[in-house]
Amino acid sequence: MSQPSALSATGLNRRSFMTGTASAAAAVPLLGSPVKAEAAHGSGAELRQPVVTSLRINKQSYELSIDPRTSLLDVLRDHAGLTGTKKGCDHGQCGACTVLVDGKRVLSCLSFAVMNGGKEVTTIEGLASSDGALHPMQQAFIDHDAFQCGYCTPGQIMSAIGCVNEGHAQSEGDIREYMSGNICRCAAYPNIVAAIMQARDETKGA
Amino acid sequence: MDAAAPRPKDNQGEPLPRVDGRLKVTGQAHYPADLPTGNIAYGALATSSIAKGKVTKLHLDDARAVPGLLDIVTYGDMDKVEKPKFGNSGATSVGPLHDRIIFHDGQIIALAVAETFEAAEEAAQLIRAEYEEEKPTATFDSPGTATIPAAGKSPLFKEDVKAGDFDAAYAGAAVKIDQRYSTPTQHHNPIELFSTTAFWQGDQLVVHEPSQNVTGWKVELARQLKMDPGKVRIVSPFIGGAFGSKGPMTPRTAIVAVAAKRLGRPVRCVTSRMQAFGTQTYRAETRHRIQIGAGKDGRIAAFAHEGWEVTSRPDSYVVGGTSATGRMYDYGSILTHVSLVQADRNTPGYMRSPPETPYVYALENAMDEMAVALGMDPVEFRRINEPKTEPIGKKPFSSRSLIQCYDQAAEAFGWAKRDPKVGAMRDRDWLVGMGCATAIYPTAVAPCAARVRLTVDGDVRLQCGSHEIGTGVRTVAAQMASERLGVGIDKISVEMGDSSLPPAPVSGGSISTASVCSAVLKACDAVRAKLYAGATAEGGPLAGSHNDELDLADGKIVAKSGASAKVEDVIKTMQVGAIEEYAEFAPKGATPEALKKLYAGTPEFHGGEQDEDSVKYAFGAEFVEVRINRYTREIRVPRLVGAFAAGRIMNTRTARSQLMGGMIWGIGQALHEATEIDRRYARYVNRDLQDYLVPVNADIKDLQVILVPEIDHAVNPAGVKGLGELGNVGTAAAVASAVYHATGKRIRDLPIRIEQLLA
Numbered sequence: 001m002s003q004p005s006a007l008s009a010t011g012l013n014r015r016s017f018m019t020g021t022a023s024a025a026a027a028v029p030l031l032g033s034p035v036k037a038e039a040a041h042g043s044g045a046e047l048r049q050p051v052v053t054s055l056r057i058n059k060q061s062y063e064l065s066i067d068p069r070t071s072l073l074d075v076l077r078d079h080a081g082l083t084g085t086k087k088g089c090d091h092g093q094c095g096a097c098t099v100l101v102d103g104k105r106v107l108s109c110l111s112f113a114v115m116n117g118g119k120e121v122t123t124i125e126g127l128a129s130s131d132g133a134l135h136p137m138q139q140a141f142i143d144h145d146a147f148q149c150g151y152c153t154p155g156q157i158m159s160a161i162g163c164v165n166e167g168h169a170q171s172e173g174d175i176r177e178y179m180s181g182n183i184c185r186c187a188a189y190p191n192i193v194a195a196i197m198q199a200r201d202e203t204k205g206a
Numbered sequence: 207m208d209a210a211a212p213r214p215k216d217n218q219g220e221p222l223p224r225v226d227g228r229l230k231v232t233g234q235a236h237y238p239a240d241l242p243t244g245n246i247a248y249g250a251l252a253t254s255s256i257a258k259g260k261v262t263k264l265h266l267d268d269a270r271a272v273p274g275l276l277d278i279v280t281y282g283d284m285d286k287v288e289k290p291k292f293g294n295s296g297a298t299s300v301g302p303l304h305d306r307i308i309f310h311d312g313q314i315i316a317l318a319v320a321e322t323f324e325a326a327e328e329a330a331q332l333i334r335a336e337y338e339e340e341k342p343t344a345t346f347d348s349p350g351t352a353t354i355p356a357a358g359k360s361p362l363f364k365e366d367v368k369a370g371d372f373d374a375a376y377a378g379a380a381v382k383i384d385q386r387y388s389t390p391t392q393h394h395n396p397i398e399l400f401s402t403t404a405f406w407q408g409d410q411l412v413v414h415e416p417s418q419n420v421t422g423w424k425v426e427l428a429r430q431l432k433m434d435p436g437k438v439r440i441v442s443p444f445i446g447g448a449f450g451s452k453g454p455m456t457p458r459t460a461i462v463a464v465a466a467k468r469l470g471r472p473v474r475c476v477t478s479r480m481q482a483f484g485t486q487t488y489r490a491e492t493r494h495r496i497q498i499g500a501g502k503d504g505r506i507a508a509f510a511h512e513g514w515e516v517t518s519r520p521d522s523y524v525v526g527g528t529s530a531t532g533r534m535y536d537y538g539s540i541l542t543h544v545s546l547v548q549a550d551r552n553t554p555g556y557m558r559s560p561p562e563t564p565y566v567y568a569l570e571n572a573m574d575e576m577a578v579a580l581g582m583d584p585v586e587f588r589r590i591n592e593p594k595t596e597p598i599g600k601k602p603f604s605s606r607s608l609i610q611c612y613d614q615a616a617e618a619f620g621w622a623k624r625d626p627k628v629g630a631m632r633d634r635d636w637l638v639g640m641g642c643a644t645a646i647y648p649t650a651v652a653p654c655a656a657r658v659r660l661t662v663d664g665d666v667r668l669q670c671g672s673h674e675i676g677t678g679v680r681t682v683a684a685q686m687a688s689e690r691l692g693v694g695i696d697k698i699s700v701e702m703g704d705s706s707l708p709p710a711p712v713s714g715g716s717i718s719t720a721s722v723c724s725a726v727l728k729a730c731d732a733v734r735a736k737l738y739a740g741a742t743a744e745g746g747p748l749a750g751s752h753n754d755e756l757d758l759a760d761g762k763i764v765a766k767s768g769a770s771a772k773v774e775d776v777i778k779t780m781q782v783g784a785i786e787e788y789a790e791f792a793p794k795g796a797t798p799e800a801l802k803k804l805y806a807g808t809p810e811f812h813g814g815e816q817d818e819d820s821v822k823y824a825f826g827a828e829f830v831e832v833r834i835n836r837y838t839r840e841i842r843v844p845r846l847v848g849a850f851a852a853g854r855i856m857n858t859r860t861a862r863s864q865l866m867g868g869m870i871w872g873i874g875q876a877l878h879e880a881t882e883i884d885r886r887y888a889r890y891v892n893r894d895l896q897d898y899l900v901p902v903n904a905d906i907k908d909l910q911v912i913l914v915p916e917i918d919h920a921v922n923p924a925g926v927k928g929l930g931e932l933g934n935v936g937t938a939a940a941v942a943s944a945v946y947h948a949t950g951k952r953i954r955d956l957p958i959r960i961e962q963l964l965a
Contacts, residue, residue, distance in 0.1 A: 081242070143223070183902060
């Protein structure tokens with residue numbers, strides 16, 4: 001008996017979903033006319049054709065030729081050389097890849113890069129000023145030892161800035177709730193809350 | 207300044223901020239998969255969808271047709287490579303591509319390599335296997351398990367400890383309990399994904415991979431690839447969480463190295479979160495039977511601890527926590543036995559306080575039950591059974607501050623305000639419970655090498671092949687050098703995480719601070735000795751002074767007479783540009799081969815219960831408050847207090863953070879973490895961070911860490927006991943104790959979930 005590999009047998013991630021929907025549509029004509037299904041199937045190859053995408057990242061313009069399936073996270077890391085943004089799950093479950101898109105926190109692993117044309121992407125590398133002065137949130141994370149291994153830290157800091165700007169840092173309880181999408185396996189949570197409380201007022205509008 | 211930086215007490219170092227803090231908050235700390243590597247090809251794993259049987263055919267055509275596909279490494283392609291070995295540096299003996307036998311679900315069956323990550327993943331998903339499938343055995347109680355004695359199956363677990371006549375003492379005890387406890391499979395789930403990047407420079411192999419053991423991996427990878435270890439380099443400058451998961455190397459490393467060689471270009475394979483559950487190690491599920499017998503005065507006369515642990519068919523990984531539980535209290539008589547239960551699973555491995563987390567959980571939950579049976583306060587019950595010497599070999603403890611920990615934590619927690627009656631404490635719709643438990647972790651130390659260079663400009667370069675897994679080892683090593691060389695911390699640069707540096711032991715067993723600081727101390731003292739010799743030499747600036755009258759501070763050598771000389775000037779008069787010393791530290795009791803073994807990647811551990819003179823442990827006491835909703839049975843832990851004594855504390859900030867993180871891990875053990883297994887297919891079900899629950903920010907509220915001063919010169923020259931694994935021992939039992947206090951329900955199987963409290 002032929003069995004698919006475990007990867008495809010037990011969980012579709014968004015990549016297999018994209019390539020998979022084409023064939024699924026072909027196999028289930030009820031979802032559309034056979035002609036449409038054929039067209040959908042045909043578009044599979046085109047999906048892989050590199051597309052040129054213009055992105056604004058940390059106030060710089062990038063023109064990149066990428067596989068259209070590439071996530072914003074992978075573009076940042078593998079194409080723009082900005083490895084400060086981290087991959088922790090690639091499923092939008094850990095928060096390590098959090099960046100700001102037009103000022104709002106976004107999980108970059110759940111966003112195709114091509115969807116972000118014309119938007120302003122800010123990553124951890126874009127926070128400190130050119131003279132090296134740290135953003136108040138970065139300094140607060142150092143002051144309160146709000147990390148240990150440091151891997152989730154860029155995502156925590158970007159998320160913390162987003163959280164403050166959303167108005168969700170009114171109290172420690174608020175912060176705990178609205179920062180719970182960012183997992184810290186070293187469990188620096190109380191220190192993260194203390195850091196956000198320290199930087200909150202300076203961060204607003206920073 | 208704030209809670210994160212506790213004011214140092216006796217024998218505790220300054221709470222300096224981490225020396226690598228700026229790198230970590232700016233995104234400039236480079237974890238292995240971040241290191242720039244040109245012309246990279248991407249690898250993706252295909253894994254088995256059965257847990258037992260044989261691969262009869264692989265269909266690769268669809269995968270090969272993916273545009274951008276470069277190569278597929280699979281059966282036959284690893285034939286010239288040695289199979290992995292199970293042990294310190296090896297996670298498993300299964301060479302997944304060496305033969306077609308499937309030992310567990312999620313076993314690697316191929317590596318697809320392509321121009322892009324997207325193409326590699328697409329190709330890997332198109333690889334189809336045909337199998338000759340057999341019915342797998344999943345875990346305890348599944349048909350087909352084999353049970354064998356654990357003693358002697360691992361060099362770390364030589365015997366089932368015992369003392370006195372348990373049977374007689376238990377039979378004669380006035381009050382007794384006989385209960386069973388269990389802990390589930392758990393996966394470390396560090397937030398950094400597991401990855402291997404390999405490239406060849408001529409006949410030299412460079413591997414970027416998060417590792418807690420670069421020296422051990424270098425040697426083991428060289429063995430597999432039949433190379434000179436001098437031509438293999440493992441680079442791991444920052445590690446994004448480890449917790450034991452990056453201690454042993456997995457078979458993936460050699461597979462990616464072979465792919466890089468075949469292609470003649472760098473290959474990076476980042477394992478998906480889902481695949482990590484089957485291709486890395488995990489905490490074995492355990493079962494326990496504990497019998498305690500005591501007199502009505504609360505003195506324990508008999509203690510028996512029997513453990514069962516799941517392991518894989520090919521490898522005997524032993525958890526074996528009876529060595530610690532058997533030495534915890536003044537039991538009178540002790541009987542222990544540990545068995546391994548073999549199933550069709552990947553091989554388990556070290557996960558933060560591997561033996562103590564499950565075994566001490568069982569012991570401490572039983573101790574709480576026993577206190578209830580005796581009608582005694584649980585703190586008082588432990589105080590009564592505090593041993594003067596360890597109860598098995600009757601050796602003294604090098605230091606043991608457990609009662610001080612209990613006293614300080616109880617005071618800070620407000621234990622005296624607890625109404626001991628079950629269910630007596632309520633706050634509106636919440637049932638309030640308070641509980642406590644003991645934390646224990648063996649204090650070990652291993653040989654370690656370090657190189658220290660002091661330049662004429664007063665800069666210090668410190669090199670040691672240890673690993674920054676988040677513990678702050680770079681920071682404490684710099685603090686030790688700063689103290690011994692009298693230079694500011696800002697003048698010290700620390701290089702770690704590279705097998706080309708002086709070797710350090712695996713960063714496991716909470717040995718790093720003790721081992722690294724002891725080596726740095728030795729190297730710095732050698733630098734001092736040279737400086738002093740230069741200063742006091744004929745014609746030197748402090749000629750005539752004796753070495754023992756000198757001290758180093760603020761860039762100056764100061765004599766007792768008050769005369770002083772700048773370090774810079776002394777180095778100039780010595781007519782050198784820098785003083786550099788390479789030191790090899792070997793702990794007391796080390797064998798003549800100890801240093802050789804360090805370089806071979808198989809360092810000796812000393813301490814714990816192994817030394818002749820004394821047994822060496824760090825202790826702590828943890829108190830928790832739980833609140834359980836009277837209607838929904840939702841369980842919250844709003845308050846934790848832990849007091850810990852661990853010898854010299856190098857840095858109160860990093861120490862507190864580690865202990866705090868450990869206690870929160872303990873909350874995860876108590877309430878959240880369990881890898882669920884589909885018994886039909888011996889397959890992990892909740893293989894991601896959505897369904898494998900770990901504590902998040904909203905789970906934690908007030909948490910207090912108390913660092914109890916303790917001085918212990920016997921443990922190692924630095925006087926340091928490890929504490930990275932101490933904090934999460936006992937926490938789950940404290941929660942179980944508090945849940946009982948709130949509800950009257952004794953939960954013995956972890957994790958404690960709402961459904962257990964509904965009935």
